[in-house]
Amino acid sequence: DQQVKQNSPSLSVQEGRISILNCDYTNSMFDYFLWYKKYPAEGPTFLISISSIKDKNEDGRFTVFLNKSAKHLSLHIVPSQPGDSAVYFCAASPIIQGAQKLVFGQGTRLTINP
């Protein structure tokens, strides 16, 4: 049972345009959502997060949107840059007594074309 799904294994975007990565989840107990970026041979690097009390969080070129009714979140990157080419993972966790249990999606490979 895949509780967090990233249905697009890959995405190709032209430099300077907007990249939109999508993620769906099934567990209504998830309270906390994160996006990670991963380069080859490195661990995931934290990008941005959002808690379930918000529907948008912005940090520079990165914005995460959360639609709780649709159990959907998205990551917008604008403008896209060649260095953004990487695999992006969304993750979700319930928050129970302060504890986290991250569940990851399968990842989306983003390629930014010059």
Next chain:
Amino acid sequence: GAVVSQHPSRVICKSGTSVKIECRSLDFQATTMFWYRQFPKQSLMLMATSNEGSKATYEQGVEKDKFLINHASLTLSTLTVTSAHPEDSSFYICSAREDRNSLQPQHFGDGTRLSIL
């Protein structure tokens, strides 16, 4: 900031060997660290939550006696794969979280590729 170091990055050893993997938070304290495993073409799966000064909390289906976790200090957790066999070959990765509040993100090490011959 928020750097997590994991060592070694790659291990190749014979069946029956025990292998220890270290996870250190370099510039912050982490009461809680996490150990994940990744099978080919699958996403990261949480194995256990490592708690400083107390026993680890294991996820369902993870053998406690096979995967020994020690969280001896606020900056170090170790995972020991005991009497490793070929089916234990996998990618293992740790993460650590600053203790300020429950909404702090986890920061990951670069992982350890374990190959058991």
